[in-house]
Amino acid sequence: MRILTDWRALPEAARGATVALGNFDGVHRGHAAVLAAAHAGRPDLPLAVLTFEPHPREHFRPDDPPFRLTLSAERAAALAAHGVSIIYELPFDAAFSAMPAEAFIAEVLDAGLGARHLACGPDFAFGHRRGGGTALLAARAEALGIGLTLVPPLTDAQGPLSSSRIRRDLQDGYPERATAALGRPWAIRGTVAHGDARGRTIGFPTANIPLGRHLEPARGVYAVTVTLPDGTTRRGVANIGRRPTVNDGLESRLEVNLFDFAGDLYDRELSVALHRFLRAERRFAGLDALRAAIAADADEARRVLADLNA
Template identity: 65%
Template sequence: MTCQVWTGWHGLPAAARGGTVALGNLDGVHRGHRAVLAAAHSARPDLPLAALTFEPHPREHFRPQDPPFRLTLLPAKAAALAAAGCAHVHAVPFDAALAGMEAEAFCDTVLHEALGARHLACGADFAFGHRRGGDVAFLARWAERRGIGLTVVPPVSDAAGPISSTRIRRALQDGYPDRAAALLGRDWEVRGEVFHGDRLGRELGWPTANVWLGRHLEPARGVYAVVAVLADGSLVPGVANVGRRPTLGGDPETRLETHLFDWFGDLYGQEIGIRLHRFLREDATFDGLDALKAAIASDAARARAVLGA
């Protein structure tokens, strides 16, 4: 489905206004988020479905010193929202001016005047405005005065409790991408541009496509069975390492190194996605390149077995 991403809320064209709007940070676009999107659509199926989110994430604005924590950066978030049926994604710039905007001003200025929203949907814990001064009770009163519909969606839960981005982050940091996938409804994916490394993997007989994690959450360091999504959309199984290469002296940043099974070609400069499927082992330091090479061969065999490759 075609989805238009709007990175500003001033002067929107008529086609981007007047829809039913799902509200939230929507990091990960997990099963709970998709329930809000579904509720927005089912309440007014005659209207285009839109999502309003914030870019950067408010936490990145208020606590820039925090380690990266994002499950989805904007392009991946927009793609997931499009797959869920969104025709428009409003990535409202979160800056000091928006952070200082009172809840009522946000509703009047952004939701009503800029977006022309005709129906709203959000989770029960949605909060907004200066110092999070607006909640769903406030939003309900405001929407009723404006003649705008509102659907408040209860949390989607499993046996462990409500599904949340926080739970997904914790599962990934603990080395359980399969648990994260159950909460997301799909494997978690890191997207990035393949950069030139030192070609050591090629010399060892295991060439890799290297991607920096950047602003993505850092999952547990170690080896994973993965599926790569290439620029042309093709899916290629492989084995990947998340870490800073301690055997080779260490990197200043965490990288994701992926060896693609039975695939040959040049990926430098291309954006690819790496879907973490199963954690195989923790990161380790090896006594020389021969030991490292043997470990990679063992990891690759385990990953092939897990993926049926």
């Protein structure tokens, strides 16, 4: 996997790929269909993705609450699992957002990347004020001798599959619906930070991970699996929220208790996959009541994960 952050002066080995276009937030099954179409269009060429960092919405609406399903590292890992060997992760800033649509095609896709084939969904828009769409892309690609595959939206019983729909499912407390749409459980990847160590004092030590720019799903308790830095996976129970019993602050965070684990995880990067929402976050009368609730949550999470064979 090569991640390149400029389209100019690329080495020849990074040019001439078949390129899937889009934000690819979440890398869900609809995105997988675009990747498959890009590969099918030119199976003899390396499979690449052109995407943006930060997400354009983060650039234009910086005061919006965090909404990302996948940040750069986890997006790259998910794309690699689909066979992508090159990611053109272009910085999305004021100068780039002002680039006219025609220039994006001529300067970035053609002269810069030397793209031989393109694939995208029917709603892909690009250039200044999203002035370019698939009609312009098709016309200019044909004139330049670049192949193009337009991929219709993937649908299921709930309708079109999209990153927005997955966000709603997570915010409504249905991680299993997100799993079905993504083709894998949704995970939060982050570095373990020092907390107040209160979990240790009540018999349930937790790894504390700031949510950062990740979407905040429904606040409450989840059955989870945790991928450690060495690639091994552990089962656990997690709380996402503001911890109203012991904290009066407004910052939400992820706290996860790994079952049958002893070790120092501070400053290590973990990936916490959400499998089932167990209950909403609530305030308890004191630490004894909180301890009893966490014990019950852990028992329920063990049962859920055993049933899922996670």
